[in-house]
Amino acid sequence: MRFTRTKAIVAATGLALSLAACGGDDGSEPEVVTDAEFEAGTTMAELAEAGSMTVGTKFDQPGFGLLGLEDTPEGFDVEVAKIIAGAMGIAPEDIEWKQATSDIREQVIEDGEVDMVVATYTINEERAQRITFAGPYYEAGQQLMVNADNDSINGPEDIADNPDMKVCSVTGSTPSEQIREYLASDDQLVLFDIYDKCKDALGNGQVDIVTTDNVILLGYVDGSDGEFKLVGEQFTEEPYGIGIEKGDVEFCEFINETLADNEDAYVAAWEATAGEVEGTETPELPEPAPCV
Numbered sequence: 635m636r637f638t639r640t641k642a643i644v645a646a647t648g649l650a651l652s653l654a655a656c657g658g659d660d661g662s663e664p665e666v667v668t669d670a671e672f673e674a675g676t677t678m679a680e681l682a683e684a685g686s687m688t689v690g691t692k693f694d695q696p697g698f699g700l701l702g703l704e705d706t707p708e709g710f711d712v713e714v715a716k717i718i719a720g721a722m723g724i725a726p727e728d729i730e731w732k733q734a735t736s737d738i739r740e741q742v743i744e745d746g747e748v749d750m751v752v753a754t755y756t757i758n759e760e761r762a763q764r765i766t767f768a769g770p771y772y773e774a775g776q777q778l779m780v781n782a783d784n785d786s787i788n789g790p791e792d793i794a795d796n797p798d799m800k801v802c803s804v805t806g807s808t809p810s811e812q813i814r815e816y817l818a819s820d821d822q823l824v825l826f827d828i829y830d831k832c833k834d835a836l837g838n839g840q841v842d843i844v845t846t847d848n849v850i851l852l853g854y855v856d857g858s859d860g861e862f863k864l865v866g867e868q869f870t871e872e873p874y875g876i877g878i879e880k881g882d883v884e885f886c887e888f889i890n891e892t893l894a895d896n897e898d899a900y901v902a903a904w905e906a907t908a909g910e911v912e913g914t915e916t917p918e919l920p921e922p923a924p925c926v
């Protein structure tokens with residue numbers, strides 16, 4: 635019974651939404667599927683029936699998730715979330731966006747505050763103890779950003795040779811842990827809750843280096859008017875996953891299938907967001923990892 639009711643509701647809402655959203659063909663708005671059918675009891679059926687969902691993302695990262703003037707975030711992660719929502723008949727305006735800073739991502743999933751997190755979120759074993767990752771949908775890598783006139787730092791090996799220099803990153807991020815082996819001492823590390831504060835601290839000279847994923851740093855370099863530069867090569871691998879409730883394998887597989895079925899929208903999403911930043915390259919959707 636529940637299954638039939640769900641289908642009816644999805645179909646009805648979908649019609650209204652498709653008239654309103656009008657998206658898909660030109661890649662400007664993701665397709666909102668009007669005839670999605672899901673097995674009763676799945677997360678997809680529940681979300682489709684609700685006609686809305688809550689997504690955790692970043693609000694301070696140009697190209698991936700940056701709060702816009704309309705108070706909704708913009709970026710590649712935001713567009714990826716819209717593709718997934720659209721496949722359940724949920725239009726962009728029916729997504730509630732919550733800021734998910736690096737440190738709270740597992741927690742907001744565990745607490746059920748969000749239905750998924752799409753937030754430059756590296757898949758790793760420690761996090762996978764608490765949540766399930768769909769994806770990867772993108773492969774980033776850790777790098778360093780410095781002021782354009784800094785000639786002392788050309789890669790992570792130079793940090794310990796400059797023990798007076800401060801390195802900024804974000805609490806709960808993989809880069810903040812991976813940088814430790816390159817430091818003369820932990821005193822060199824400055825941690826904030828968001829990267830925007832590291833960027834400001836670099837700009838006003840409170841820190842000398844910012845470290846996180848290359849694509850996040852490129853967004854800041856792009857907006858810095860020549861003030862900042864990236865140095866060295868990427869020195870880690872950061873495969874981005876979509877975080878969902880631990881053990882929800884059906885939802886994980888649905889997300890992976892949705893992305894595979896929407897590669898054109900994925901590329902269009904990239905090109906309209908992170909792809910506009912100088913120095914980025916259009917990715918190919920990576921092969922998904924098994925859902926566990």
Ligand code: GLU
Nearest residue numbers: 736754755756807808872
């Ligand atoms: N991808 C890394 C992570 O998940 C760094 C970016 C971020 O903090 O969101 O920790």
